[in-house]
Amino acid sequence: MRVVSLVPSLTEAVALTRPEVLVGATDWCTHPAGLDVARVGGSKYPDLDRVRALRPDLVLLNEEENRLADAEALRAAGVPVRVTFPRTVPEALTQLGELVGAVGVAGEPDWLRAARRAWTAPPAPATPRAAVVPVWRRPWVVLGRDTFAGDVLRRLGVTNRYADHPERYPRPGLDELRARAPELVVLPDEPYRFTADDGPEAFPGVPAALVSGRHLTWYGPSLAEAPALLAAQLAAAA
Known part of the structure; x- marks a missing residue:
């Protein structure tokens, strides 16, 4: 094959x-x-x-x-x-199981079993928070409804302020983003590479969580590490 x-x-x-x-x-x-x-x-x-x-x-x-x-x-x-x-973690796990079968593998690889275990009981947040989640800048693009990354965050206690938006990736202006009164801004390092010097300054007074874009948006072996890593990065938001 x-x-x-x-x-x-x-x-x-x-x-x-x-x-x-x-x-x-x-x-x-x-x-x-x-x-x-x-x-x-x-x-x-x-x-x-x-x-x-x-x-x-x-x-x-x-x-x-x-x-x-x-x-x-x-x-x-x-x-x-x-x-x-996939638009949810369970859908990703199901589709990955189907994929390994399609490439001729009988049974599940260790990484997929580990991912299933990791998401059976992901770390519970100390304080659930409502957030905006930009994935691009110039123009601003954020997670909207029905996205895999949004489901990942929801399972880790983060409510997306744009989860009920009719678009999956809305393009609000910065004033509108601020008007949503987020308790947290989640800034992944891909596809746009947000850093401590590029992103948080747009949301003065709002705690910013710099997170791994690979663990937030990829569905594959990284799913096994994602809950613990992302939970730690979210908790570190000051």
């Missing part, structure tokens, strides 16, 4: 489960460290000629991360594709 992954978290999942079948990945697939496979460009604009040249039996995509046009082009060329789109 030959697999090309256009989703960084799924690249990591396959590489740690059945590495011999992974023949291609995007330039943004950074885990596991030292991954040595052919690169096929970015997630949004992969080089489909390179993908096809690898003669994959399966290409992995995500409905949110990849373009429908690329999935359709691969299907039209006779390339089998598998598209994921």
Whole structure:
């Protein structure tokens, strides 16, 4: 079997489960460290000629991360594709279980069993807080309704002020963000790299939690570490 992954978290999942079948990945697939496979460009604009040249039996995509046009082009060329789109932690765990089966693995790998255990009883927050969660700046983009990252935070005691917004990724102005009176602002380091010097200053007087974007938004082996790590980062918000 030959697999090309256009989703960084799924690249990591396959590489740690059945590495011999992974023949291609995007330039943004950074885990596991030292991954040595052919690169096929970015997630949004992969080089489909390179993908096809690898003669994959399966290409992995995500409905949110990849373009429908690329999935359709691969299907039209006779390339089998598998598209994921988890919006909750349970959906992610289910889809990951289906994925490892699709790449020929009987039973669940250790990392997936560990992820299931970790999310069975995630750390309880000392004080639940309502937050805004920017994922981009210039313009501001925040988590809205029905997102995987929003569900991750909800399970760790963070209520998203935009969870009832009609859009999944609203683009409010900064004045509107401040008007939501957040008790916390959650700033991941990807896709936009918020830092202590870039992000918190926009919300004076509001505690800022700088968190791992990989553990907030990736669904794969990082799920096993995510509850404890994110809970600690949220608790550290001053």
